[in-house]
Each structure stands twice: as C-alpha cells, then as structure tokens.
Amino acid sequence: MSSVTTTLNEYRRREGTNRLGLWLFLISDTFVFAGMFVARFYLLGSGTRPEVSQELGLAITTLLLISSYFMYTAETAMAFGDTRKYYRSLMVTIALGTLFLIGVVAVEWPLAHYDGSVPTSIFFLMTGFHAFHVLTGIFFLVIVYRNSKKGLYTAERHWPVEAAAVYWHFVDVVWIFFYPALYLIGGVAG
C-alpha cells in the first residue's frame, strides 16, 4: 500500500468522523427550530397566521430552493474535478442566498410591521433566527470559495465543501417547514 493511499484512507476516516460531528450539530440545532415551529402552532393554532406577503414568500422560498440546487451542483462539480462549474455554481449559491436574506430582512420585515402581537413576534423570531443561519451559511460559503481559490481542495479531498453544502441544505430544510407554518397555514390574524 503506497503512502498516498494510506494518507487518503486516513483522510476518509477523519472525514467520516467530521461528518458524524456535523450531523450531530445539525440535529441539536433542529431541536431549537422545532421548538419555534411547535410554539407557532401552540400560540396561533392552525387557523391563524401572521400578515405577510404571499408573493414575496413564494419568491424567497423559490430562491432558497434554487440556491440549494446550485450548492448541490457545486459540490458535485468539485467531486468530479469540474472546477469552472464549481466556482460558477458556488457564486450563484452565494448570490441567491444573499437575495433571500435581502428579501426577508430588507423587504419582508418592513412590510410585516412589528406591533408586539403574538403573530408578529413569532414571525420575527422564526425568520430572524433562520436569517442568522443563512448569514452564517453565506460566510461559510465565502470562506470555502476563498480557500478553493488558494487550491486547498481537490476532487478527492474537499470535506469543507461538503460541510458547507450540508449546512446550506439544512438551512433550506428548515425553511421548507417555516414557509407553510408562517405563510400558508391559517388565515390572517386580526
């Protein structure tokens, strides 16, 4: 067995441990989001929802789903050594994530008019905590992009790219549940 093979095997072993650690973190984070999700139904029931823009909700949800697709494409491209496609897809992911963030924080929040009521409090709590995760994900992706430019990752060794991708998809999964909870289930309160 050559030393290169041994090193790659060692990398795979460490990668497996890192992967388990990341998923354990995501599962623990899921409990926080799940708590908010349950609180929304406990406080508002299934007959009431915050007053939000339906069109904007659909638009930002679509943006996040498409960003997840480009993140998947970026990771796949890296795994197959398709560098140009990797950089292009990663940049599109970052751009779409930023647009999602702008859509929630700069457009939806001013429209939602915080008035101290339970529906608006729940809305700002859930979207705010999620937006913070999106922001963290964007930072993570920018770091991965910079490190890629430095030549730190290869088709065989790119755990940080996979980690960033899994984290990004996790943020998407959370929104998959928040979207119907905040925008679709129930009639407008008040």
Add this chain to the structure above:
Amino acid sequence: MDEKKKQAYGIGNAILIVLLALTVGEFLLGNFADVWSIVWAPLIAIAVLKAFFVVRDFMHVRRLWTGDEEEHA
C-alpha cells in the same frame, strides 16, 4: 466516470423540478383552500416530502453509514 457525472447532475435537476412543483402546489393549496382545520395536514405532508428529497439527495445522508467512496469512485 462521465456516466456517473451525468447521473449526479441529473439527480440535481430532477430534485429541483420536484421541489419547485411541490412548492407551487403548497402555495396554491395554502392560498385557495380556506378550510384551515384540515388544510394544515397536506401542507405539512408536502413539507415532509420536500425535506425528505433534500436530506436524501442533496445532503447525502447515506454517506453517514456508507462513506462517499462509492459515490465519488
């Protein structure tokens, strides 16, 4: 290798189409059905289905117990 690459990108395209179709479906259901006592159930079911596809195909949850050698070989 090329076949595997094509297949991997194909999975991404297929999942995106399914996710977008389900999202439009839940948007229509949420906006045009006004029986709130029952409509939450299909909306949550659609969300679970969407999450399933993302976790299985985009997050590669299987790598947790198989590693990624078989996918990248």
